[in-house]
Amino acid sequence: MTQLIESAKRLVSESIIAPKGFSAAGFHCGLKHKKKDIGMIFSEVPASVAGVFTTNAIKAAPLVLTKNTVYANEKMQAIIINSGNANACTGEQGIKDAKQMQVLAAAKLGIDENLVGVASTGVIGERMKMDKVEAGIAALQLGGKLENAIDFAQSILTTDTVMKNTAYSLEIDGKEVIIAGVAKGSGMIEPNMATMLGFITTDANIEQSTLQSLLKETTDITFNAITVDGDTSTNDTVLVLANGLANNQTLDEQHPQWSTFVEIFQLVSRDLAKLIAKDGEGATKLIEVTVEGGATDAEALKIAKTVVGSPLVKTAVFGCDANWGRVICAIGYSGCSIDPTNIQISIGQTMVVDKGEPLQFDEAVLTAYLKNHEVKIYANLFQGDGYGQAWGCDLTYDYVQINATYRS
Amino acid sequence: MTQLIESAKRLVSESIIAPKGFSAAGFHCGLKHKKKDIGMIFSEVPASVAGVFTTNAIKAAPLVLTKNTVYANEKMQAIIINSGNANACTGEQGIKDAKQMQVLAAAKLGIDENLVGVASTGVIGERMKMDKVEAGIAALQLGGKLENAIDFAQSILTTDTVMKNTAYSLEIDGKEVIIAGVAKGSGMIEPNMATMLGFITTDANIEQSTLQSLLKETTDITFNAITVDGDTSTNDTVLVLANGLANNQTLDEQHPQWSTFVEIFQLVSRDLAKLIAKDGEGATKLIEVTVEGGATDAEALKIAKTVVGSPLVKTAVFGCDANWGRVICAIGYSGCSIDPTNIQISIGQTMVVDKGEPLQFDEAVLTAYLKNHEVKIYANLFQGDGYGQAWGCDLTYDYVQINATYRS
Known part of the structure; x- marks a missing residue:
């Protein structure tokens, strides 16, 4: 599995905006002392979405909202993420705050709020400072350059010491397809998700239900195969957006290059999982x-x-x-x-x-x-x-x- | 449960030899650099024995031997213990070495080898230095004084920083009955036993099968309710010897003071469990x-x-x-x-x-x-x-x- 298949290559500029039609942004709005703490991923067109979420019985408000959004709509066009506050154990107000993030992001982008996912990571049990979040969302400047992707990758970190990015290019039906991923760790990392957020973007054309099955199977042998300390968090989320702009024939198990796509998709997930494990809190190895x-x-x-x-x-x-x-x-x-x-x-x-x-x-x-x-x-x-x-x-x-x- | 029942009192000189008829010894034979590393408990008369053992599929040689001895004979008169070497993952030679410890202890005491239990704790995968063990067993001087009990309590320690002793006196059928315990921790401590050895002595008169049930139930809510680091060891053993010298009516669930005995037995186990948890490796609290x-x-x-x-x-x-x-x-x-x-x-x-x-x-x-x-x-x-x-x-x-x- 470590030998890359012939038709695929790892991209040197590993970034979440490498697939066609994606842009990103990251900004410091004041939830953390100095570091970037609010970020956004955006696709030009609504994308098929798949998600896996924490198994913890205590689920953070944005996770509940996003899970419902994924299952109800099967399409997503943007994700708004903050670090510094998990918005977990925050009761009714927490749910309102997560919803408000969704509404604010949708209004900024001029899209339906049901096309927006929300994720949070940070301290449990503190109310969101919504004035800062609102100002942060207003200030986000989406862009399709590497620097925008770096701003985003930094904005989702908590105790992580490094950004976690990966991207591969492959050919499907003679078209270039790119799969890219970004993640954050790095404590509370244990099988069945962790305080981890993972976002995978691809321009592949793939059905939502196929994407969801693939993500679930892949998660079991990648994100769920890492552990830092045995603690499973309230906020763990992996979302995949596939916007279809590569114009390949719709991918499913019957497609002749299905196994190639699966292999690279798993590789992206495994890369992110290993990056999270390697950057476990305090880790040297x-x-x-x-x-x-x-x-x-x-x-x-x-x-x-x-x-x-x-x-x-x-x-x-x-x-x-x-x-x-x-x-x-x-x-x-x-x-x-x-x-x-x-x-x-x-x-x-x-x-x-x-x-x-x-x-x-x-x-x-x-x-x-x-x-x-x-x-x-x-x-x-x-x-x-x-x-x-x-x-x-x-x-x-x-x-x-x-x-x-x-x-x- | 923390309020002691009226008829019982905690003994100030907490020691494994407090019940009638028990003596102990501890000695430095060279398995560890300087500290005592071989010890023995002895009862004047064969005692009813009960035991619980690790759930780890990898079981140390002395544990397998002692488990078989307990189940086959239901009586035990002496236990020989070493620290510094777990005699685990040592193959056929390990089994021979554990058996040899049993034989040497029995010969020294002039009792049947089937009346001797063996327990080891320390590093996994190293052969026992049997010359040192043999010299150590020969040198052990059993005695019924507090200093002998202290020698023993020290001889079973590994990374423990303190001895773990407890003892209570209660009255059954108008006779004084004493239950005492000694244990060692302190890493690899997790539910379903740990690198822990626990030895409980009592002069109560009690049937073996009753004692075994009581130990099993008690272990679930005491020794198995502690955790230091989630690692379950290969050597975990708790043995109870009840020699009957208190001359009470045989204890079982029909005995009018059964619940009193159970309460104090659980208290001894809980005391030891808490002492182990408190002295977990590196612990301050x-x-x-x-x-x-x-x-x-x-x-x-x-x-x-x-x-x-x-x-x-x-x-x-x-x-x-x-x-x-x-x-x-x-x-x-x-x-x-x-x-x-x-x-x-x-x-x-x-x-x-x-x-x-x-x-x-x-x-x-x-x-x-x-x-x-x-x-x-x-x-x-x-x-x-x-x-x-x-x-x-x-x-x-x-x-x-x-x-x-x-x-x-």
Whole structure:
């Protein structure tokens, strides 16, 4: 899956406005101290929309509004996003405020309010400062240049340290199709969505129902396969807008190039997921866990997530300690079917466990490997053909520091 | 439950040898650098034994041996324990080594080897240094004094910073009955057992099957209601020895004072569980979460565990940050039935959320409260009569430090 298919290429100027007909904006309106905190994505024409949302029973007001909008209308033309305030646990007023953001954005763009999605991220339980939001929406200047896309990518960040962008170009029916994505992390990141917002734009022509199924399946093996700290947030949202301006034949499972489109769509999602994991709060390293030989794909994925989510594995990676005992321990408590006497574990290129027992290995080689910014752990369980991959990050002093002092 | 029943009293000299007929020993044999690392508990007469063991599919060799011993024999007279090496993932040799510890202890005591339990805790995947263990067992000097109990309590510790002892005296059938407990934590602590060893001794006369049921039920609401970091270890074991030397009428559910015995037995277990949580790796504070109004007791307990296990709640408590948003968020992702618009949350005496929305409160008062070494969080969900309590600790720089450098 890491080898790119021949007809696709990664775009150097990775940006959400790379597909035809999209523009973006980002601005500082005062919800955060200094950084940009309000942003907008806009498509020249209404786009097919698909969405996945948090599984948390406590759902933020803008998420509820946007979910309803997606299901009711199946088209979306603009998304308005703020950072600095999650607008969660804010009661009736919160719902009114989210609606007001939708109305203000629609009025500014001269489009139907049902074509506008709303997303928020930030502190829970504080009322939105709507005067600042209103001024912010008024001040947004949409544009189709890289700088506009950067303004937007910055405007959705909270404790993230870097922007998260990716984009690929491929050919469908002889037409260039572009799929681009932008996301924010970076705490409360756990399977079944997280404090993450992800936005994918494409100029592909694709039916809404097909897009929704594709997004759901893709989310399970990408955004839901990352974990930073096990906390699932109230605001997690991924939205895809497909505006059809590439003029390809409508994509569905019968289309001869369907698998190509799926592969690149998954790649965009996986890129964003890995960028989020790598930029987990306080993280210094991306950890990738690959499990083969699971009883099923679902079990392999569950085991991979369990290992990458173990605080003891995460601290060991931070400390460059080849403590494979914590890996096998996490495999053991994953709740999946395993044979303790037939487990193989490698860290990087070094096999450390075979048949459930330790092998001799050069500790210095492994310690050196663990100093890399990307650490790969492999396990084979010899239970079946199940395959799964999950991503996370190390657990560091900075994670504690960031989260002990977040509000203050 | 915190008010002690009239006929019981907490013993000032809390020690595992407080019940009649028990002696103990602890010694440094060289599995750890300097600290005591081998210990023994002995009863003058064979005792009814009950045990609960890790749910991890990877089980350490001594645990498998002891579990089999408990189920096969229903009596136990001695337990030999080492710290510094978990004897887990050590294959056939590990099983032989655990068996050899059993044989050596039995020979020293002149009892049947089937009356000896074995437990180990420490690093996973390293072979036992059996020469040191053998010399250590030979050197152990059993005694019935407080200093012997202290030697033992110290010998089972790993990254624990304090011993964990408790003991109560009560009257059954006009006879004094004592129940005492000792435990070690303190990383890999999570529901369904942890890297924890717990040993409870009592001179009560009680049937083995009754004791086993009682231990199982008690474990669910005490040892399994604590979490430090979500990792469930390969070695978790709680053993209870009841030697009957108090000469009370055999205890079972028909006994008129059964509920009194249960209450104190649970108290001993809860004391140990809370001591483990409070001494979680790097912890500065015990966090107690009490949930009322759950749909069932099981759901209330699950919610309490989810909140107390949230890294974001744990770091907020460390940082004395009254970030109730993280508490309600964790309630939301617990997977239990809740009504987001009818949740009440208090931190200490201060109600911070009612009907799912924030209340005005004096932040300075709450910040001051959060500086205490015990922080209590209450939630009412108004879904039913379900009640649950769980314990954990804050997540600190020291947790990361301890676990990033554990083996090295």
